[in-house]
Amino acid sequence: MNDTAGIALTGVSKTFVGRGRTVEALKDASLSCPPGSFTALIGPSGCGKSTILRLALGLDSADTGTIAIDGLTPEKATKGGVTGVAFQDAALMPWRTVRRNVALPLEVLGRDVKAAQDSIEALISMVGLGGYEESLPGELSGGMRQRVAIARALVTHPKVLFLDEPFGALDQILRRQMNIELQRIWRETGSTALLVTHGIDEAVFLADRVAVMHAGPGRIVEVVDIPFERPRSPDLFTSPDFHALTDRIEGILHGK
Ligand SMILES: Nc1ncnc2c1ncn2[C@@H]1O[C@H](COP(=O)(O)OP(=O)(O)OP(=O)(O)O)[C@@H](O)[C@H]1O
Ligand SMILES: [Mg+2]
Structure with a gap:
């Protein structure tokens, strides 16, 4: 296990059993986010994105695997104020x-x-x-x-920041503004950020790495590096390099 990472998931699995239905919400998910990095999680509804956040916050426990938040267990990190979280609603x-x-x-x-x-x-x-x-x-x-x-x-002043679709309810213009704001806030705070989003644009604009997930069972299929320099300006959204990356991620999302 990588204890020095801001966020480290190693071989994490979680199955929900209930009312005649078994859901493999996460199967063998591993992800290591360096301190101060920005990672986006993207994938279809039900692929286990919020489950990763809930496990990382200690709100639920994994069946197998380990999770370290700034070197601590999720429970200790949450109780110690190491983590901050904003949910969709x-x-x-x-x-x-x-x-x-x-x-x-x-x-x-x-x-x-x-x-x-x-x-x-x-x-x-x-x-x-x-x-x-x-x-x-x-x-x-x-x-x-x-x-x-x-x-x-x-x-x-959390060292680790979890954001679960924080801009889900916003129109496109406001969402762009918030993306730019969030980049600025994150740079000022220096926290390790993990953002769940359905927006490929948003993920590529904000993140150092985009982890793409598939459902059934929920799993991380690929982690794509986003090499653009920071601070990133809104012009990036219309650049060819940006579109090449969003197209690539779209392809991975659709299993191509
Ligand atoms: N407490 C629970 N009890 C039973 N099943 C659950 C529970 N929490 C999540 N699940 C199931 O686990 C799977 C993953 O759910 P999760 O909320 O992580 O998805 P998600 O990727 O965040 O989806 P969305 O994009 O719609 O928010 C789903 O099939 C869901 O029904
Ligand atoms: Mg969710």
């Missing part, structure tokens, strides 16, 4: 203001929220929500809510 507490939603992981970990107030304010402004600190989630747009979720994921 933002999952904000509707009765909490933006400021108090962002502070939530600190409360859960029993940290001093007052002492972290400056860093909370800085995060809120980093995701472009300065002035909305006292707003409730119901008063924000979908994109703004997702930015709150990203600020919340970052509030513990």
